[in-house]
Amino acid sequence: MMGDAVNTIEWTSKSLEQTLALGALIAQQVRAGDVIALNGHLGAGKTQFVRGLAAGLGVDQRLVSSPTFVLMSEYGTGNVDLPAVVHIDAYRLKGLSDLESMGWSPELLAGSATVIEWADRIAEELPDDHLRVELQHAPGDERQVTITAAGESWTERLPLMRAALERLGKAHVCPTCGAEVLETAESFPFCSKRCRLVDLNKWFRGDYRIGTELNNVEDVNDLEELQ
Numbered sequence: 001m002m003g004d005a006v007n008t009i010e011w012t013s014k015s016l017e018q019t020l021a022l023g024a025l026i027a028q029q030v031r032a033g034d035v036i037a038l039n040g041h042l043g044a045g046k047t048q049f050v051r052g053l054a055a056g057l058g059v060d061q062r063l064v065s066s067p068t069f070v071l072m073s074e075y076g077t078g079n080v081d082l083p084a085v086v087h088i089d090a091y092r093l094k095g096l097s098d099l100e101s102m103g104w105s106p107e108l109l110a111g112s113a114t115v116i117e118w119a120d121r122i123a124e125e126l127p128d129d130h131l132r133v134e135l136q137h138a139p140g141d142e143r144q145v146t147i148t149a150a151g152e153s154w155t156e157r158l159p160l161m162r163a164a165l166e167r168l169g170k171a172h173v174c175p176t177c178g179a180e181v182l183e184t185a186e187s188f189p190f191c192s193k194r195c196r197l198v199d200l201n202k203w204f205r206g207d208y209r210i211g212t213e214l215n216n217v218e219d220v221n222d223l224e225e226l227q
């Protein structure tokens with residue numbers, strides 16, 4: 001169908017890092033008042049996507065956790081034009097008004113970027129103009145991503161996103177923040193020394209996933225500096 005091609009991007013994320021990078025890439029198109037409707041089963045990478053999105057908007061991504069027991073979180077961006085990212089878990093919500101006691105209001109929505117997990121559960125309450133992102137399990141670490149622009153403003157932004165995603169599919173991305181990294185970079189495979197240190201810190205805390213080894217004294221000194 002022609003309409004699908006215009007309003008939809010199908011993309012494959014090859015890793016958690018690419019899902020993070022996808023979030024950061026979409027963040028480049030986000031304006032105050034935008035709503036991103038996120039869908040996907042447990043473990044599909046929704047939290048990783050939100051981390052990338054939030055980091056792309058200036059939030060310290062380490063603040064972003066799965067909202068499983070928190071219906072709504074608000075993260076400051078330090079940017080006056082878009083001061084907050086609001087992260088909502090709609091799994092147990094009947095509607096957005098359920099969040100009013102937690103400080104949610106239409107005004108908050110207007111001044112923030114809002115990302116709603118399990119958004120299909122409150123589909124009737126989503127604004128006409130929103131971006132729908134669906135993450136689906138695929139073999140291994142791959143995820144099938146379907147991005148759908150609902151409404152005119154997102155449809156207009158889709159071609160830029162499509163071009164950036166094509167580049168991302170080919171690029172190496174920083175395992176910490178999802179930024180694109182050239183293989184010639186001194187900090188490769190990380191985008192910066194800072195991201196390499198954040199990664200080492202994870203290794204020490206035991207939630208390390210990627211196969212880097214601590215192999216020299218300089219790394220240990222750097223780590224002590226970070227803590």
Ligand SMILES: [Zn+2]
Pocket residue numbers: 174175176177178179190191192195
């Ligand atoms: Zn990085």
